[in-house]
Amino acid sequence: MLDEAYLKRSITILEKSIKEKDSQEILRFCEENDAFIRSIEPSGDAQIDSQIQVFIQLHQQAIALIQHLHDTMKEQLFQSTKTRKGVSQYKGVKHAK
Numbered sequence: 001m002l003d004e005a006y007l008k009r010s011i012t013i014l015e016k017s018i019k020e021k022d023s024q025e026i027l028r029f030c031e032e033n034d035a036f037i038r039s040i041e042p043s044g045d046a047q048i049d050s051q052i053q054v055f056i057q058l059h060q061q062a063i064a065l066i067q068h069l070h071d072t073m074k075e076q077l078f079q080s081t082k083t084r085k086g087v088s089q090y091k092g093v094k095h096a097k
Contacts, residue, residue, distance in 0.1 A: 002043055006036065007051055014058040023069050026062045 010033065017025040030037065037059065042049050
């Protein structure tokens with residue numbers, strides 16, 4: 001059986017984390033509540049199902065935020081690696097005549 005109070009708390013936590021763009025809190029929340037997230041199923045009660053729908057939308061937003069953050073970090077890493085390789089090509093410039 002789905003714990004409605006726990007679902008409401010989860011919605012509140014995710015909403016706050018998404019608004020603040022707190023990736024660490026989102027990752028922590030998802031790791032700690034993985035079993036709960038995977039166990040969510042429609043209940044047949046319209047009110048609870050609407051809360052489940054809200055939670056699913058928030059969870060998708062959180063995933064999109066983390067993926068965007070990951071892509072940004074990956075791009076920054078690529079740029080710094082590219083810059084380092086460019087700098088190492090000019091190693092012999094100080095010894096030039």
